[in-house]
Amino acid sequence: MTHRIDTIFTGLRAREAKALMPFFTAGDPDLAATVSLIRAADAAGAAVCEVGFPFSDPVADGPTIQASMQRALDGGTDVAGVFAAVRSVRPEVKLGLVAMVSYSIVHRWGLERFVAEAADAGFDGFIFPDLSLEASQPARAAVKAAGLTLSLLVAPTTPLARAQQIAAACSGFVYVVARAGITGARAELPPELTTRLTALREVTDLPLAVGFGVSKPAHVREVVAVADAAIVASALIDRMQGASDPLEAAAEMLEQLTGGLG
Numbered sequence: 001m002t003h004r005i006d007t008i009f010t011g012l013r014a015r016e017a018k019a020l021m022p023f024f025t026a027g028d029p030d031l032a033a034t035v036s037l038i039r040a041a042d043a044a045g046a047a048v049c050e051v052g053f054p055f056s057d058p059v060a061d062g063p064t065i066q067a068s069m070q071r072a073l074d075g076g077t078d079v080a081g082v083f084a085a086v087r088s089v090r091p092e093v094k095l096g097l098v099a100m101v102s103y104s105i106v107h108r109w110g111l112e113r114f115v116a117e118a119a120d121a122g123f124d125g126f127i128f129p130d131l132s133l134e135a136s137q138p139a140r141a142a143v144k145a146a147g148l149t150l151s152l153l154v155a156p157t158t159p160l161a162r163a164q165q166i167a168a169a170c171s172g173f174v175y176v177v178a179r180a181g182i183t184g185a186r187a188e189l190p191p192e193l194t195t196r197l198t199a200l201r202e203v204t205d206l207p208l209a210v211g212f213g214v215s216k217p218a219h220v221r222e223v224v225a226v227a228d229a230a231i232v233a234s235a236l237i238d239r240m241q242g243a244s245d246p247l248e249a250a251a252e253m254l255e256q257l258t259g260g261l262g
Contacts, residue, residue, distance in 0.1 A: 003124060003125070003147060003148065003149050003171070003172060004096050004124040005048065005096045005098070005124050005125050005149045005171075005172035005173065006149070006171075006172065008047050008048065008095075008096050009047075009172075009173065009207040009228060009229075012047060012228070013207075013228075017261070018224035018227075018228060018229060018230070018261050019046070019047035019048060019207075019209070019224075019228060019229035019230070019261075020044075020045070020046045020047060020220065020229070020230055020232065020254075020257050020258050020260075020261060021046065021047065021048045021049065021050060021098075021209055021211075021229045021230065021231045021232070022037075022041050022046050022049055022050070022231075022232050022233070022236055022254060022257070023049075023050040023051075023052055023100065023211075023231060023232065023233035023236070024037045024038070024041075024049070024050070024051060024052065024236070024237075024250075025052040025054055025065065025068040025069050025071075025072050025237065026051050026052060026053060026054060026072060026077060026081075026082040026085065027054055027071075027072030027073075027075055027076075027077025027081065027082070028054070028068045028069070028071045028072040028075075028077075028237070029071065029075070029246065030075055030077075031077060031081055031082070031084075031085040032085075033246070033247060034051070034082075034085050035085050035088060035089045036247050037049075037247065037250055038051070038086075038089050038093060038095075038097070039089060039092060039093060040247065040250060040251040040254055041093075041095060041254055042092075042093035042094060042095045043251075044251065044254035044255050044257075044258050045258045045261075046095055046254065046258065047095055047096065047229065048095055048096035048097070048098055048124075048209075048229070049095055049096070049097055049098070050098050050099075050100045050127065050231065050233070051082065051086060051097060051098070051099055051100065051123075052065070052068075052069065052100045052101075052233075053079060053082055053099060053100065053101040053102070053105055054068075054069040054070075054072035054073045054077050055069055055101075055102045055104070055105060056069075056070075056073060057102075062234060064233075064234040064237050064238055064241075065233060065234055065237065068237050079105060079109065079114075082121075083117055083118065083120075083121040084121070086121045086122050086123060087120070087121040087122055089122075090121070090122030091122075096124045096125065097122060097123050097124050097125075098123065098124060098125040098126065098127060098149075098151070098172075099118055099123045099125070099126050099127070100126075100127045100129065101126065101127070101128065102128070102129065102130055103128045103130050103131040103139070104130070106128065106139070111138060111139060111142050112142055115139075115142045115143055115146045115148065116146060118146075118148070119146045119147070119148055123148065124148060124149065124172075125143075125148050125149030125150060125151065125171075125172045126139075126143060126148065126149070126150050126151070127150075127151045127152075127153075127175055128150070128152070129153055131152065133152060133162075133165060133166050133169055136150075136152060136169055140169060140171075143171070144171065149170075149171040149172025149173070150170065150171055150172070151170050151171070151172055151173050151174060151175045151209070152166050152169055152170050152174070152175065153166075153175045153176075153177055154166050154167070154174055154175065154176050154177065154200065155177045156177060156178070156192075156196065160199055160200075160203060163200060163203065164203040164204065167200070167203065167204035167206055168204070170204075170206055171206075172206070172207075173206055173207040173208065173209045173228065173229065174200070174204060174206050174207070174208050174209065175209055175211060175231075176196070176197065176200065176208050176209065176210045176211070176227065177211065177212045178193055178210050178211060178212045178213050178214065178223075193210070193222075193223075194222075194225070194226050197210070197226040197227050198226060201226070207227075207228035207229060208226075208227040208228050208229070209227065209228060209229035209230075209231055210223045210227045210229070210230055210231060211230075211231030211232075211233065212231075214230050214231060214232050214235075215232060215234065215235035216235065216256075216257075216260075217256055217257055217259055217260030218260065219260070220232070220257055220260030220261060221260045221261075224260075224261060230257075230260070230261075232257055235253070236250055236253055236254075239253045
């Protein structure tokens with residue numbers, strides 16, 4: 001079965017091109033804005049958009065995304081609302097849509113139900129940031145049966161042999177965490193990142209998508225010199241928070257970031 005995510009990355013590789021993967025918290029500032037942000041990402045040339053499901057105790061997220069998720073929750077955003085928002089915009093955009101969602105939410109809904117409803121809404125894949133390799137088999141089976149992808153995280157401290165096992169359990173792409181600690185915009189990327197990505201490339205042919213601290217066009221250029229995709233999250237949310245017109249600010253930054261792809 002060919003997935004949209006696979007098709008996107010296959011096409012990029014054929015053109016020797018790389019991907020921008022922005023992240024937005026669904027419901028911040030509201031779900032109508034989330035729909036507009038997905039449209040803006042598509043118009044700017046982003047290949048895949050991560051849609052974060054707000055959660056009261058997000059794993060590994062720094063103050064920016066924690067605050068974003070709390071604003072979404074305070075505004076009444078729930079899982080059904082996120083599905084409805086994605087369903088409304090899916091026919092309008094060509095980019096891939098990946099759900100970044102705590103497995104606690106999935107478990108509470110029921111794995112098969114959550115995956116089925118996500119697929120029906122138009123999601124193409126999942127990232128479960130708090131799901132370990134050892135516990136991932138049921139989720140991998142359910143996602144595969146639905147024709148979607150599942151990406152697991154490889155941390156900076158992950159030994160290469162285990163990283164290879166994690167990559168083998170992924171579909172679509174591997175999420176490579178650029179730095180230890182929590183999410184958040186940073187001035188510089190870790191100097192050892194290129195070495196890590198080069199080593200990972202030797203043990204998997206899946207696309208490598210790098211997040212945590214990627215926050216400006218220069219970072220995007222640095223990441224995609226070795227990896228397949230750059231994930232930008234906190235920097236986009238920060239830009240929106242500081243702007244009189246958050247949607248316009250996000251659209252401008254998306255254009256700047258895609259410029260970093262070369």
